[in-house]
Amino acid sequence: MDHITILAHNQHTASFYKDILESIFSVEVLPLLCHKERKNQPIELSQHLLLTTTYTQEMPDEQPFPENLKTLRLQPCLSKSQCQILSQLPEKQILYFHHRNHELLCDHQLLLNDAGYPVYKLSASRLTKPTEDPKAYIITTDNLNPSEFDTNQLVLLGPPFISSFTMNRIATTLHQEDALLSDAFQNYLNRLTPSPYCISNLPKPAISQYYFTCVIESISESIILATKNGHIISMNKSAYQLLEIGDSCIQKNVLDILPIKKLPSLLEKNKEITKYRDHFLTIKSSPIASKDFNGFLFTLHSFVKKASNTPNQYHFEEKGHQAKYTFYDIKGISGDLLRCKDIANQMAKSSSSVLITGESGTGKELFAQAIHNASERSDQPFVVVNCASISPSLLESELFGYVEGAFTGAKVGGKKGLFLLAHQGTIFLDEIAELPLSMQSRLLRVLQEKEIRPVGSDHLISIDVRVIAATHQNLDRLVAENKFRLDLYYRLKVLPLHLPPLRHRKQDILILFQHMQQFLGTSYLLSEEAKKALIQGNWQGNLRELKNCAEYLAHLEKNYIDVHDLPPLELIDDRTPAPTPSPLSRSHCEVFVLKSIYQAMKAQKKIGRRSILSMAQKKELSVTEQDIRNALQNLYQTGDIIIGKGRQGTSLTEKGIETLQHASPSSPTGESGL
Structure with missing residues (x-):
């Protein structure tokens, strides 16, 4: 973890900035007071970054700077809440500003003046007799004791906030640019008052372009921002390096620097692959439309065409076998969704099979693409197969391919199957429940042996493919009805992921x-x-x-x-909960676990596996700790509970509460539902 030392004039200010920085960046902040205030405080210097609140650093002489230590001065700004306090002061009233540090006294006075609140400096020597006007207000950003003043005169504004400019420099210095895209940073920006210097004085289109420029500069991908006519507004450093362009391209047309013939054709297809010098470029276009700006964002990826005897990147990108979405594209803040993203992100580290379940339209393919793009196979093909859309008679040849002369009408030279096209990448089997039983046995062998045999061939071909399957149907029920093979079900369900419906993500x-x-x-x-x-x-x-x-x-x-x-919407009746799976699918142990967690939540207590076991023993239930562990794992995978880290305890999701509401009244716990 990175470390930041912040040099401040008092402990209150140091703690204030420490909380801000640690809430946004993955850092540990080491507060350090200036020489006059430090007294006997131990000295801890970061090896990464030193932040100072003043230009004149009052650093300790007894400890030298580390050689690679970078130093930034914290640029202050006011928050909206601080401006709200100032706006409530009486008009035409004399305002004084005081700070014990002379440099901060001058610095913060300018900050208030620029914000539209003219103040007079009040030095420490005049503090005992502040003004001749008894109604004058004294404003301070220092940590003063109100008991020393008339409380009607003293306005404790609190320390200034850290400007977005400084936050951007911190992110760049620590190589944590992704933090600028986080919800925590966006929430922090919403608390700030826009700078009176550049942004707020720009026309609205320029403001939009400014923000776009700040964002794309923090992204590692090669990005070009252009108007709807193709004139370049901004390019990030990565794009200049990829295209090996030394001069500025601002105001040039994208046709002048990109190897494309017609801009409309690229915008219509959204993607184009073309040769650029000694390598190939994938150029993707995305429209941007807002009140103040209309244009396009071009994303560039470079690759070298491989030998033709292997499934190569040029081939699969040309065919469209490429995942477009990442976890960043999955929007939402609900606990159920964040839990699913966290699980899926862990699944991306493995090459085991994944089974994604959930209602139609919950984003199963979106998650599949995100898992692929977060895995080590991200630069390899992502092949999508809809098992319900392919005729059963053609399914075998589509999946495994065929050789020349395999059947009447077979293509000269044969055809590669989708599994071979996905070699070293991922194949996404959507609507897996629609796969005929005859094909299920073939698929099972492919998963077990990692080999395929094209139709009409006597030879086996070894493949390296990760399988992600998805369905909106209940595979447990289909297995019970002998419509889906049990062995294939467990072969696919190595890493299960259940996506919550939208009504559970209000x-x-x-x-x-x-x-x-x-x-x-x-x-x-x-x-x-x-x-x-x-x-x-x-x-x-x-x-x-x-x-x-x-x-x-x-x-x-x-x-x-x-x-x-609004169009006609089917609303949820609060008196009649939405239908949930049959309670018979829940074991008695799982129902008891849900009930125990719910009772702990009502009592605002934390609960874990051992606490639940203790409650079961008090009720003289025949339940072991392993039973509790298995029940918790099952409920976690089905999205009914959230398991906190460490001592955070376990809590129910909205889905878990609905499941408990429909719990079987015949449960041996003697309790039914809520």
Whole structure:
């Protein structure tokens, strides 16, 4: 973990900045007071970065700087809450500003003046007799004792916040640019007042371009930002290095620097592969539409064409066998979704088979692509197979390929199957429940032996393919009905992942809706009643239905959407909970575990495996610690509970509460539901 030493004039300010930095960056902050305030405080210097609040560093003489230590001065700014305090002061009232540190006294006085609050400096020598006007206010960002002053005169503003400019420099210095895209940093930015110097004085289109430039400069990929006519507004350093361009390309047309003939054809296809010098480029275009700016974002990837006797990157990208989405594209803040992203991210480190379950439209392919892109196979093919869309008679030849003359109408030279195209990459078997039983046995052998045999061939071909399967059906029921092979089920279910439906992610609905608005290039506003209706929607179609709703409202061409403008929505009746799986699918032990966790949550207590076992023993239930462990693992995988780290304990999700509401009344615990 990186370390930052922050040199401040008092402990209160040091602790304030420590909390801010540790909430955004993966760092440990070591507070260090200036020489006059340090007294006997032990000296700890970071090996990575030193932040100072003043230009004049009062560093200890007894300990030299580490050789590689970088130093940044913290640029201050005011928060919205601090400006709110200042705005409530009486107009035409004399304002004084005081700070015990002379440099900060001058610095923060300028900060307040620039924010529109002219203040007079009040030095320490004049503090005992501050003003001749008894009604004058004394403003301070220092940690002063209010008991020494008339409380009606003293305004404790608190330390200034850290400017976004400084945060950006910290992220760059520590190589933690991803932190600038986090929710924590966005929430922090929302607390700040825009700088009075550059951004707020720019016209709105320039502000948008400024923010885009800041974002793309913090991304490691090669990015070009251009207007709708193709004129370049910004390029990040990675793009200049990839294209080996020394001069600035701002205001040039993308056709002048990229090896593409026609811009409209690229924008229509969204992706183009072309030769550039001694390598190939994949150029992707993404539209950007907002109130103040319309244009395109071009993402560049470079690769070298491999030998033709192996499935190569040029071939699979040309065919479209490439994953587009990452975990960053999965939007939402609900606990259920974050838990799924965390599990999926861990699954990406393995090459074992993954089985993704969930209702139609919950984003199963999105998660599959994100897992692939987070894995070591990310630069290899991602092949999608919809098992329900291929005719059973053609399925074998599509999956495993065929040799020349294998059957009437066979292609000259034969054809590679989808498994061979996915060699060294990932194959995504969507709607796996629709796979015929005859093909299930073939697939099982491929998973076990890592070999395929094309139709009409006597030779086996070794392959290295990771399998991710998905279905919206209940495979347990299909296995019980002998419609799905049990051995294949367990071969696929090495790493199970269950995605929650949208109605269990109420916190995410408006976030997703806003994201869909941006994708559609619309900016209409929703009334509070319309927002409530969206949140209360049943959303049986999940993300697809929500996207249809956003597109429907876009076609109304209204600036303001009220509840009566919404398409007909099936609302969740609060008195009648949404249907859940049959309680018979839950073991008695799992029901008891859910009940125990719920009781602990009501009592605002933390609970873990041993606490649940103790409760079971008090009720004289025949349950072992292993039973509790298995029940917790099953409930975690089905999305009913969240297991905290360390002593954080375990809690129920919304889905877990609904499951408990439908618990079997015949449970041996003697309790039914909630």
